[in-house]
Amino acid sequence: MTKYTKKEMQEMTFKPVNNGEYEEQAWRPQEAGDNIIGEYTERKENCGFEAYTFYIIDDGEQKWSILENKVLQSQFEKVEPGDIIKLTYLGKKQIQNGNRFYKNFSIEKAEL
Template sequence: MSKHTKQEMQEMEFEEVNNANYDTVKWEPQPGEFLIGEYVEKKEECGMDNYTFFIIDDGEDKYSLLSNTVLNSLFEDIVMGTVLKITYEGMKKSLTGSREYKAYTIQKAKPVDEFATADDLDLERW
């Protein structure tokens, strides 16, 4: 039995459940698009379907990437705090050709010399 009456539940205020509740922007890239940012969090067991999201902070916004088998594998050995370049490669066929999946590549930023100045960094490569 519910701890609330039907009348109490009907009078409650409701809010939508989505990425906005986590102060993130859903990343919905087109093939070839990339996201550069720091891996700051992994949110697990979200919603009724227990979704997992990888949270990337680009310095202005936090983006959520809905996990899938490919992303789970790629993020397996990545330490939080790592700066990443995540590229969406588009839909690819599995080796057997029986299904398609969303393909991504992830690159880690090379360590920056802590004494380097902004003029020393090759920012054009991004």
């Protein structure tokens, strides 16, 4: 038996737990050409139940999280935290020997 009554629980104040405690917002590009420019600040590994990896970009106003895929994994190996980058979504690309698609991206690094 719970230590609260049904009425007590219904009168409680609730706060979100899903993304409410993260300062980053998920970046979800919709169309080819969508991009984000900012400082690559960190790579977060083993996040959540599926042990996802995220890249964090700070555009000066907001921190954005980008879910890793194989394309991003290989490209982020060529940049380091502190680099200013432009991440561009190139759209979905079909794999060579199948009917599956993946999200394709390009990364450019600022010349400082």
